[in-house]
Amino acid sequence: MEVLYSSTRNGERKVTASRAILQGLSEDGGLFVPDHIPALDCTMKELAGKTYQEIAYQVMKLYLTDFTEEELKNCINRAYDSKFDTEVIAPIVEAEGTYYLELFHGATIAFKDMALSILPHLMITSAKKNHVKNDIVILTATSGDTGKAALAGFAGVEGTKIIVFYPKNGVSPIQEKQMVTQKGDNTFVVGIHGNFDDAQTGVKMLFNDRELAEEMAATGLQFSSANSINIGRLVPQIVYYVYSYAKLLEEEKITDGEKINVVVPTGNFGNILAAYYAKNMGVPIEKLICASNENKVLFDFFETGKYDRNREFILTSSPSMDILISSNLERLIYRIAGDDAGKNAELMAALTRNGSYEITEEMKAKLGDFYGNYASEKETSERIKDMYEDTGYILDTHTAVASAVYKKYVADTGDKTKTVIASTASPFKFTRSVMNAIDPKYDQMSDFELVDELSKIGNVEIPNAIEEIRTAPILHDNVCDKTEMKAVVKRFLGIYT
Numbered sequence: 001m002e003v004l005y006s007s008t009r010n011g012e013r014k015v016t017a018s019r020a021i022l023q024g025l026s027e028d029g030g031l032f033v034p035d036h037i038p039a040l041d042c043t044m045k046e047l048a049g050k051t052y053q054e055i056a057y058q059v060m061k062l063y064l065t066d067f068t069e070e071e072l073k074n075c076i077n078r079a080y081d082s083k084f085d086t087e088v089i090a091p092i093v094e095a096e097g098t099y100y101l102e103l104f105h106g107a108t109i110a111f112k113d114m115a116l117s118i119l120p121h122l123m124i125t126s127a128k129k130n131h132v133k134n135d136i137v138i139l140t141a142t143s144g145d146t147g148k149a150a151l152a153g154f155a156g157v158e159g160t161k162i163i164v165f166y167p168k169n170g171v172s173p174i175q176e177k178q179m180v181t182q183k184g185d186n187t188f189v190v191g192i193h194g195n196f197d198d199a200q201t202g203v204k205m206l207f208n209d210r211e212l213a214e215e216m217a218a219t220g221l222q223f224s225s226a227n228s229i230n231i232g233r234l235v236p237q238i239v240y241y242v243y244s245y246a247k248l249l250e251e252e253k254i255t256d257g258e259k260i261n262v263v264v265p266t267g268n269f270g271n272i273l274a275a276y277y278a279k280n281m282g283v284p285i286e287k288l289i290c291a292s293n294e295n296k297v298l299f300d301f302f303e304t305g306k307y308d309r310n311r312e313f314i315l316t317s318s319p320s321m322d323i324l325i326s327s328n329l330e331r332l333i334y335r336i337a338g339d340d341a342g343k344n345a346e347l348m349a350a351l352t353r354n355g356s357y358e359i360t361e362e363m364k365a366k367l368g369d370f371y372g373n374y375a376s377e378k379e380t381s382e383r384i385k386d387m388y389e390d391t392g393y394i395l396d397t398h399t400a401v402a403s404a405v406y407k408k409y410v411a412d413t414g415d416k417t418k419t420v421i422a423s424t425a426s427p428f429k430f431t432r433s434v435m436n437a438i439d440p441k442y443d444q445m446s447d448f449e450l451v452d453e454l455s456k457i458g459n460v461e462i463p464n465a466i467e468e469i470r471t472a473p474i475l476h477d478n479v480c481d482k483t484e485m486k487a488v489v490k491r492f493l494g495i496y497t
């Protein structure tokens, strides 16, 4: 059955999946949502034993209904290949009786690779399907992780170019090194004098610059976005929840139909929303446990029904979850409002106007699938230390937030349901925080000494992504003022007017 997509703020206009992927965000500022969440058309038993790529096809074909079998399989096979350092793509590790679903075996050792390694292929296929002759130019502002994952995904993909702006003094040394060593003629990395907001604002202005759009069109180019609200990022994330259930079933860790809980360390609400979609497709999931760090706007929302971003922004050791506006939550709000775009648009307008909104009791009653809690910085580092001392397994800071919240959930409820925790980053990505949690003595060491020590005490190989940047040459040394972003973009694209 065909699935079409409409905006969470206007139900009138419907577009195909490929159009929604090309466009990213709807014109009215809303997010594209499927007109229904499709049910899986095979049983979990049938999926048990299938490869990641096979399950990806079974899931994604139900959403991307205007892609042919050949097109979709081609995208999947190009994405989930030897870029991942394990053949199974997303291995499951059992520790303390809980299942850690490791989503960090891709090119940049964080879970964003799961979607950003396939998005470029979905995008160029969408362009072809819609007879778009232009090359696609991805424009992104990053506070660190997304930029590198997008660069790695789009590097060398024919028919695309990617430009990433980052705050010159606002990312970690490792993150900067990862970006400025990026290979590929179609990649362009620029540090700006300013903070992340300046980069973000500049990028939004370029997206809305009509004159620039015309000049680009004349050269055969058009912008698109790799932002986490793109359904081309959401849909691939549903796959690993289906896969993890099938895998646990295959390995007889669970019985057919047995419910599991899922814990997700959450920032923008994209990853946990994918788990919610998986549940709605028929995967036997009981609770969706939403784990926040000290920026606990989502915990407060699940407690009170009031979303309120008016609060201090806290810098934590899990920076990819330091977020006060969880964009993808809008898709959940739309759903619990009974797929009512008008009602959702009102709440989102209140968020823009006042920084807050409150849902009705009726909507709140539909949040029973979720449990929210948060972990403090202290609880997070204690969790890393305890897990290491108990089992030898080393968690990254984001996954440790999830693990700590899961402990609170069990203490609160006594629930013994088997549980999968989404493990979103390799500990090698946040080495200093991780090693300091295990023993403060490590703070003396340099970044790469820490890498070697982590490998030794955890008995884990140093991932390629880290090995590479140790010696990689710097290929991008562009720095500009925020007022110069447009000129810099034009120069890279070869537009001289």
Ligand SMILES: *Cc1c(COP(=O)(O)O)cnc(C)c1O
Pocket (backbone or CB within 6 Å): 110, 111, 112, 145, 228, 265, 266, 267, 268, 269, 270, 271, 272, 320, 321, 398, 424, 425
């Ligand atoms: C982006 C990210 C998250 C948060 O995921 P959302 O989909 O934004 O909720 C968690 N952990 C890591 C390591 C990330 O990079």
